[in-house]
Amino acid sequence: MNIPQEVARRRTFAIISHPDAGKTTLTEKLLLFAGAIQIAGSVKSRKASRHASSDWMEIEKQRGISVASSVMQMEYRDCVINLLDTPGHQDFSEDTYRVLTAVDAALMVIDAANGVEPQTIRLLQVCRARNTPIITFVNKFDREVREPLDLLAEIEQHIGMDAVPFSWPVGMGRTFRGVFDIRNDRMRVFRPGQDRLGTDDDEFVQGLDNPVLTERFDSEFAKAHDEIELLSEAAVPFDQQAFLDARQTPVFFGSAVNNFGVQEVLDTLVERAPTPGPRQAQEREVRPEEPKFTGVVFKVQANMDPAHRDRVAFVRVSSGHFQRGMRLTVSRTGKEIRPNNVVSFLSQRRDLLDDAYAGDVIGIPNHGVLHLGDVLTEGEKLQFTGLPFFAPELFQAVEVADPLRTKQLRTGLTQLGEEGAIQVFRPAVGSTLLLGAVGQLQFEVVAHRLKTEYGVEARLLHSRYTMARWLSAEDPKELKRFIDGNLANIAYDVVDAVAFLATSSAQLRVAQELYPKVQFHALREHG
């Protein structure tokens, strides 16, 4: 096996968007294009069943399916593309954030009527912190939407990068005529159609100054023409390095549901998105083309059968060549595992699942041997840096209905905390544990799992806290002074890292002003 060659053809990315912007639709079109699925509607129906009920028990039933489709692998133009699902909506959780640590690029989908929306901004912050390159797709131009120039300005403002249009819309809604491919100087004429697969029958008209375009598309084209000219003078030229450094984002316009403008995005991913890069471990830098296997667990998901504590660890390969049945060592414990029945993800080719290289994801079923952040190697002891824990935004106090089960509650919460299902805080004052999450559903999942897996009936109660910040200070005396002076708001997480819990951003600001030598972190890195 030629590892460098296999690494060079990997592209691993996630789609980030606000609910309803068109992520599911776009995912499906990408899979259709690459031939990874044959039937339009397969991804959609999964989503429909997931969202049919607000009861998360339904989601539980779907877990088997959602494991399989949380990583989608497709081969396109000799590249192997891994698309990692970032659950949105009601299942928004810390997992969503952590998935972004396992990708090399992100595709941002924006609803052209709504612009950049809150959930996208949250996810963008994670991408920005990690300098993840971003490709932008502005969706739904078959509707009456906002002016493309305004959208471009808004993207730049939120993303903090230069937005470089690769294509430009001609008209919108009922007068949507197509998109002008700026880089290839040709217009792709719009033709609606849900499940058009190939683009062979698409019509192109060459040349921005071609009189045919003005004749056929009249005022829509005249407007687009002026805008494109304006941009060619005002906008910065595309620079590949600036894109890889997350200083520029290529922007595309289209309509996912009509499968229009999607191929350009896929082609850009293949041509421009980065191949898997080196990963920093505490001991050394790990290069993707190294012969020995290394990988890191970035997500742990409870599987179908709760009675068996059956979990799937999602491992992003960092280097080497994974083969089914090979012996791997868990760095944290030194334990050896031999994953034979790795979980299958959605892929059009069976053999892609049997071997894995840097950028790929393997799902290893286990009974709690693998924790979040664990590193798997062929024997070397390694700890990767950078698996982040995000400061929770929602808090609930947890009490046990039967005080005799307090021990089980603590055991359960410790394990669920290790798995990353929820964050558990032990306040410095009092004995009530606090749970912290970024998505409401996390609380429901934890309450349910405490009951079914640990036999604990937990009561979740209102908490007045709304923010947490991990604390550090160069001078330990300063930190101690802060802790002593704010004891009622101090808590410790599962690894005993100290945090300040605030009831409002004003309270946090005051604390920051009063103690300038203490640092407040919204993110804690594992290890």
Ligand code: G4P
């Ligand atoms: P999400 O995963 O980001 O939440 O979004 P999803 O793809 O489910 O799309 C949300 C809604 O937007 C869907 O409509 C979908 O059909 C529609 N949509 C996606 N892309 C386009 C587009 O290019 N143009 C237009 N006009 N609509 C688009 P829905 O009514 O919620 O579902 P459905 O019944 O139409 O499937």
